[in-house]
Amino acid sequence: MKIAEPNAVFVAAPEGRKPEHRRRLALFDLGFRPFYLCGAAFGALALTIWLLVLAGEPLFGGYLLRADPIGWHAHEMVFGFAAAIVVGFLLTAVRAWTGRDTARGAALASLALLWLAGRVLVWSGPALPAAVVDSVFLPVAALLLLRVLVKAGNRRNYFIAVVLLAFGALNAAFHTFSIDARPDLAMRAVYASAGIVVLLVSVISGRVIPMFTANAIPGFVARRWRFVELTVAPLTLAAFFADAFALHAAIVAPLALLACGVHLARMIGWRSHAVRGRPILAILHLAYAWLPLGFAMLALSALGSARVPHSLAMHAFAAGAIGGAIIAMITRTARGHTGRPLVADRRDVACYALVMAAGALRVLGPLVAPSWHSTWIFAAGICWVVAFALYVASYAAPLSRPREDGKPG
Structure with missing residues (x-):
């Protein structure tokens, strides 16, 4: 699957372009x-x-x-x-x-x-x-x-x-x-569907993160291991569906640990630890880092760890990986497809920081201080709400107007 990124070069609209072009919905x-x-x-x-x-x-x-x-x-x-x-x-x-x-x-x-x-x-x-x-x-x-x-x-x-x-x-x-x-079975359908969204995050990230990193960092070459790339999608789905179908811990935990391992191996090959100073790129790596963490927590939850309830593992995927991947892509692709520079501004960076903070507060907070569970939930929720409200305030106009460069899309 080839992912084509829009032209990252900003081109000003021709001076002769009619004002009606910019006002059109x-x-x-x-x-x-x-x-x-x-x-x-x-x-x-x-x-x-x-x-x-x-x-x-x-x-x-x-x-x-x-x-x-x-x-x-x-x-x-x-x-x-x-x-x-x-x-x-x-x-x-x-x-x-x-x-x-x-x-x-x-x-x-x-x-x-x-x-x-x-x-x-x-x-x-x-x-x-x-x-x-x-x-x-x-x-x-x-x-x-x-x-x-x-x-x-x-x-x-x-x-x-x-x-x-x-x-x-x-x-x-x-x-x-x-x-x-049957709310119990309904919730299991949600767990399985979260696995499908995580699968999409994994597949798309596996194609765009190395490409975007190579475009941004001179001389960068991602390492890929055939075994990892062949197994990352099946193991991701297998771990989620084993959990959703409430299979025995002896099945769920090993699958989750294997999924954790292949996602971590991917990040090592991408040299995610070396990505600095480029927020629009770093957020992709940070969001992906929640996947190995989420699968490690899912394994611990399956094994009955009292400190890692199932809901924490699910929120590692939902608030951390999915939330992070979403804020990363809806800023980057909105910029590219509206003809704006692929450089995060201060509001974008604030959105990234707030979503990552929401994930950390919701997942890591209860691990550190379980007695403050309600406080962590409300703090995380506020960060999330502010992040996406800020996105709407920042992008409502560009998403509603024609491209800056006059191209279709």
Whole structure:
């Protein structure tokens, strides 16, 4: 799978370009625009709601929020927030891989409205309409991508559509279990779906991090080991699905440790420890570092460690790896695809620091001082909310306007 990065050179718009060009609404020109903006806004809003729930504030809401608040939080962060960013990224990436439009204009607006309708219905209910509408989003996105890939003859990337369909199937399973009053099984669907998002983070990172690092650091050459590259994806999925299916610790722990080992080996080959002074690059390496840590914690949790409950391991993946990868990519690709320099400004750096702080406070805080568990959760949540609210404030205008260089996209 080839990942094409937009031209990193900033080109000023021609002086003769009409002012109307800059004023035109470009929000539905390419998939990253509505889904990065709406996804980031929802990421901040959903965490704000969750903090209010934890604080005991009475909130109006039906379906999941009333019957299973923890399930609502887990579902919306994976199938609401993360799914929006994944779809936005893939709609943009597939266009780069194939040279064909994925969805734009009315089609893209309709897909974004479908995602938004899912968020509203999962909040308000009724349960059955919420389940149906929300479960349709990912399969529709998968079929849109598959149609473009088939027309372009891009067979090696068909797996992207398969992964999204599996992601959607797990969402449907979550709703089925929730309606049947089986929150335990619904949560296991979330664990498996988190594994799919981590798989995507792993696959995409494995291609872009060495490339971006080589572009930024003269003379950099990544080391790759065939065994590591062949096993990293299967071991990632195997560890997550073994955990999601509640298999015996004798199966989950070794798989998690093997996954930890191959992800750590990747980082050694990428010389992640040597990346300094380039925040837009360093954040990719920092986000990836949560993967070996998360798998090590998953192994300890499976073995019954009292200091490492399962929720901490899951938040290492969710808040650390997924959250870090998302803030890294939605700043970098938004800059590149809007014709802006690929250099993080102070607000970008603040977003990176706040998301990494949220992960550290949520995961490492309870390890150091378990008695302050609630304090760590609220501190982490505040960092997360501020980070994604700052992203929305910083990128709302660029994502809504045409590219600075006048190119399509």
